[in-house]
Amino acid sequence: MPNPSQLPEKDRVHGSWHSNFFSAHFNNPESVSSLMKLALTPEELEVFDLDTLRIDTDKLIDSSSLASGYSDLLAWVKLHGGEKLGVWILIEHKSRPDARAMVQILWYVALLYRMGRKPVIPILIYHGREQWRTEKSFHAFEHAKLPRSFLSLFQNRLIDFRVTFVSLREPDIKARLSELPLLKRVALRAMALIWDADVNDLVLLIEEARSVSDLQWQEFSASLKEYFVMAAKGVTIDDIRRSRQSQDPGDERMQQTLKDVEHLIYDTVDTAEQKGYDRGRVEHTSEIVRRMVQLGYTDEDIQAIVLLSEDEYSELKNRL
Known part of the structure; x- marks a missing residue:
């Protein structure tokens, strides 16, 4: 079994724009705390001392197939009143349905236990266009086709675990997102609407983050602009130009952000040509x-x- 460390850059399968955006905004303790608040109940959260949460920089490698995947986030958090007792939080992000997800998570959890890192709570964050139809229980998904006569005898002897599942596109998610820090909420909303997003959605996200400082916005918006250009099919140069004309000319943040997106679209086309994607x-x-x-x-x-x-x-x- 490989060591839980990053492979050399040349051996790495290119990550998607969804994964890049997710990693840019959720690879820190505050962000993992936000995802835990989204996934767990208030009673469950009370067990953890979130001030002790730390990110583990190791990347767990799924070498169960040629498609060597990487765990998205791994963190450790102390229990209230548990002295040195803590729990490992494994967070996996998916942008489309994945029939291998439960096996992949099982691989990560087994590797963590082998390393003495236990117990593990797996959380799956999903924001794909299609409905997630894969069972959230390993047993229900992997053993569903076994004969009932066999299951009645051996169900309690088969491996099972259940993943905590969060869909960013479910109907009641907006109310739950409202309890998170502003920029974390905006980032998750961007991921939820990206599939059908157009320039109007980008404008609404800019408006929603209006209260943050210019420095915070500058740091946050760099990846947001890139995400919309690369992943949102409904964002075109013509739409950007029309939107800029319809916005208040004195709104410097809005005008500059839309102008940056327009330039980024041009730069993306030029870069693609230079790389020879003919x-x-x-x-x-x-x-x-x-x-x-x-x-x-x-x-x-x-x-x-x-x-x-x-x-x-x-x-x-x-x-x-």
Whole structure:
């Protein structure tokens, strides 16, 4: 089993823009506390001394397939009145349904227990467009097709655990988000609406964060602008220009943010051309993927071999 440390950069499968944005805003103790408040009940939260929460910089590696994945967040928090007793919090983020999610989380949890890091509470944060239909219980998902006669005899002997699941697109999430710190709330709202987002959604998020200082906004908005340009299909240069014209000319923050997004769109196009993402290369990669699908490779294996992000692979596969 590999050591729980980061692989060299050249060996890493490119992360998606969703993962990049999530990591940029939630890889610190305050953010993990916010996610715990979103996932756990008030009674459960009272057990933890959140002031003691710390991030573990180790990355757990899922080498159960060629698609070597990484745990998104790992933290440790002390129990109230427990002296040195603490709990490990494992947070996994998904931007689309993943049939391997429960096995992947089981791999991480087993590795942590082997390292003596226990107990572990796994939390899954989901914000995909499609409804998550995978069972949240390992037993219900992995053993559902076993004969009932077998289950009636061996159900209590089979491995099971349940993940705490949070969907950022569920109907009642807005009220729960309102209890979080402002910028954490805005970041999660951006992830929830990104699939159908347009420039109006970006404007609303800018308005929602109006009360933060210019320095805080500058630090936060850098990744927000990039996220909208790269992941929101409804954000175009023409829409940005029209929105700038409709906004108050004296609103410097709004005008500058929209102007930055416009420039970022241009820069993104130029960068893509410089990297040589031309028609021939795309067609060549498509042919490789098509052949691997025919040969029975899994999506995870193909994505790892051709070194595409989740979004890039999904878009390419949809064109096949």
